[in-house]
Amino acid sequence: MLQTEFMHKKLTRAALIAAAILLLPARAVLAQTTYDYTGNDFTGVDGPFTTSDSVSGSFTVAQALGDNLSFVIIDPTSFSFTDGVDTITNANSNAFDDGFEVATNASGEITNWSIDVEGSGPGLFSILLGNTNGAAQDGGVDGGSVGFNIDDPGTWSTAGTGAPVAVTPEPSTLALLGTGVLGLAGAVRRRFLAA
DSSP, X not given: OHHHHHHHHHXXXXXXXXXXXXXXXXXXXXXXXXXXXXXXXXXXXOXXXXXXXXXXXXXXXXXXXXXXXXXXXXXXXXXXXXXXXXXXXXXXXXXXXXXXEEEEOTTSOEXXXXXXXXXXXXXXXXEEEEEETTEEEEEEEETTEEEEEESOOOEEEOTTOOOXXXXXXXXXXXXXXXXXXXXXXXXXXXXXXXX
16 A cells, blocks of 8 residues: 555656646747947058948857956857958958957947957958057058058947747657656556556
8 A cells, every 4th residue: 555655656746747847938048149340431541442441340159248258259150351352251261369359348248359350362461450448440451551540449239149049849859758758657557556
């Protein structure tokens, strides 16, 4: 009799746990986030650059930047910047080390930055943008020519931020789990009745 009650309690507990697992809410997973940069027109130029050129572009990270970061190195999953003459992306750049450093405020918005990317291939072309220690600059280099803007930083936005994605188990997974729980409950019930 005591063993029968013990088995009944075990069966009830297993059924409750299985029901709780099946009823778990979907969990939200942070989507990758893209940060867009819009620079101002260059104030100094030579070569192929004009005063209508400027630096603009974006980088994407696997998760949104945290709050109150104090100049941390980030490793973007992808990036693309242009200075109006050249475009440098993760596909056509030299391997970069410490090329992306950012600081953020309490809302996770970029407040200070230092980004330096260099293109691969013939000729020298690179893009630098930064706002560090009160000195702001952005510009591009193409061979020996330079386009630049000093003390007039651009702005960042997160218009490319993906919304949190709800991750829910697919129906076949739920069906498989439910069938397994029912089969286990049936086996325990048969043993319970046979005892």
